[in-house]
Amino acid sequence: MTTTTKSSRFQDKVVIVTGAAQGIGRGVAFAAAEEGATVVLCDRSELVHEAAAEISARGAPCLPVIADLETYAGASLLMQAALETYGRIDVLVNNVGGTIWAKPYEHYEEAQIEAEVRRSLFPTLWCCRAVLPAMIEQQRGAIVNVSSIATRSIYRVPYAASKGGVNALTASLAFEHAQDHIRVNAVATGGTEAPPRKVPRNADKQSDQEAGWYQGIVDQTIASSLMHRYGTIGEQVRAILFLASDEASYITGTVLPVGGGDQG
16 A cells, blocks of 8 residues: 655745746646645736635635736835745746747737737746845745747747747856855746636737637647647646755756657
8 A cells, every 4th residue: 555645845935936827827836835835926817816715725825916027016016025924935936928929920010029028038037136135135046937948939939039038047047146046947838738718818819810820839839749749737837846846956057848858
């Protein structure tokens, strides 16, 4: 007879998860709480309160924060709320991002390119900047940035460029702050099956042409994976929490592809 022991990798640790209302971020927040974390869930959607209520109902301490992380003010508000409530920040998971439009680059408008970069690069830049003073003072911390294998893909060049920036940020920040005992890693997520978003990234109705371009992304993602499938939220969550945990204590500056063999 075998028994399973509940993991407590994040016992007595304060873990911030951004984009925590839906999808991978929500999965990370719930899994971290299950492993003993005090979780700070951040999103700009009111849905973050529902996620926090579910975690609280399971007996885990948590704090929902609504903030626009596309601004430094929003990132600063998040870190301040965590510090005022719990006094420390041990882990930051930067999960905000996602393709807004899917189309060949020559069809992107100037404003759309800027919006993609604001969505998928700036929240990570701002949150890393905002959390650093606390982690430096503690002389300890772990940052996990959610990147993407879409740095090599079709029909989402601005998003790919943003995630390439996340990868560069991860490597450089790890180099700069290893002396402060701060580890910085990234998970490059592959295509991931998820429930329909309650708050869509793009509320505009897709044209037939746009639907065809998006299907092109799906087809290319599956073809590029050695396993020829999309992953699950759980498969992404487990990789993220591994890098966030002390099990990865000798890993920093690394981008881990989780895309069924697609290296991105």
